Amino acid sequence: MALLEVKDVGYQYPSNSAQSITGVNLTMAANSLNVVIGPSGIGKSTLLNLIAGYIQPQVGELRMNGQPIQKASWQRGIVFQDMALYPWLNVTQNITFGPRMRKMASAQIEQRLATLLQETGLEKFKTSYVYELSGGLKQRVALAREFINQPDILMLDESFSALDNLTRDEMHQILLELWASSGNCVIVITHDIDEAMFLGQNIIIMNGKPGTVSQTITNPYFKVAFDEMANNPAYFEFRKMLLQQIK
Template identity: 80%
Template sequence: MPLLEIKHVGYQYAGSGAQSIDNINLTLEANSINVIIGPSGIGKSTLLNLIAGYLKPQIGELRMNDQPIQKASWQRGIVFQDMALYPWLNVSQNITFGPRMRKVPKQQINQRLAVLLQETGLEKFKSSYVYELSGGLKQRVALAREFINQPDILMLDESFSALDNLTRDEMHQILLELWTNTGNCVIVITHDIDEALYLGQNIIIMNGRPGTVQQTVTNPYFKSTFDTMINNSEYFSFRRMLLDQLK
């Protein structure tokens, strides 16, 4: 059984006069990392908000584990570009906020926290407040805050777009390590074709007005960097094919 099924989903914002997305069909599995790429304004973030349960489709349905998605849930976490961290809490308190609110046993929370602090390189910052951190460190906190919940689905909405190249590369490695250790379903939105090629086992191409899924392709270059593929003509042919789909 697929983890997530999206069937003929459409959504229109009130007063907009036009559909944002239309006839979206997707099937995603557990233990997969999927990248959605497409031009601005074609409904990528709208689709994530529907999966998260923040919005309800006017047409079609979304199901997780064969159950309809009807409201927001910690089982479907989302990391936004602005991170939305709590400035009055320190790093550890930010990370553990969700399970503390759900009354998860303290020992279990502390065990998960210790592992995540180590995996994200935040151990020496665990008592720091988020306003004392760089943008890259804040994104580590935002990732850890969602992974500590052990969600079935984790979504990232342009989460790394504001970071410099070196910090973004570090975040890619941290994300892949966390995903490898949890085996959940990760969905990443990006405008960056090379980020999509590196992070995505599956690359989902959205385009059109209203936005729809044009194609889903299996990525043979998953975890391959631009630099390592510089002499690989097949890589650049595949990259060009993706770019042509986005025009």
């Protein structure tokens, strides 16, 4: 059984048809890293909101582990571009907010926290407040805050688009390491073709008006850095094909 099933899903915004989707079909497995790519305004974020349970489909259905997705849940975490961190809390308090609200045992929270602080390089910032951090450090906190919950599905909505190239590369590596250690299903929304090629085990292409999934491609260059492929014509042919698909 697939972890996530999206069957013939459609959602029409009455005042914003550009974000509407129709006839979306997807399956995703546990321990998979999936990138959804397409032009801006194609409905990528709408799809994420449906998977998260923030909105309900008007047509079709979404299931996780065979059960209908009917509301938001910590089992489906999401990291937005603006991160939505709590500025009145420090790094440790932000990261542990979710499990503390669910009354998780303190020893278990501390164990998960220690691991995540190390994996994200936040150990020396654990008592710092959000307003004291750079954009890249804030994104590390946002990732750790979701991974500490050990969600079955973790979604990132253009989460790294505002970062400079060096910081974005660092965040890519941190995400891959957290994903490898967690074994969960990660879904990344992006409009950056190179980010999609590096992060996507599976590349899901959306286009059309309203938006729909036109193709899902197994990526032969998953985790291969762009600068390693300078003399590989096949890499650039694959990249060109993806660009043509999303236009």
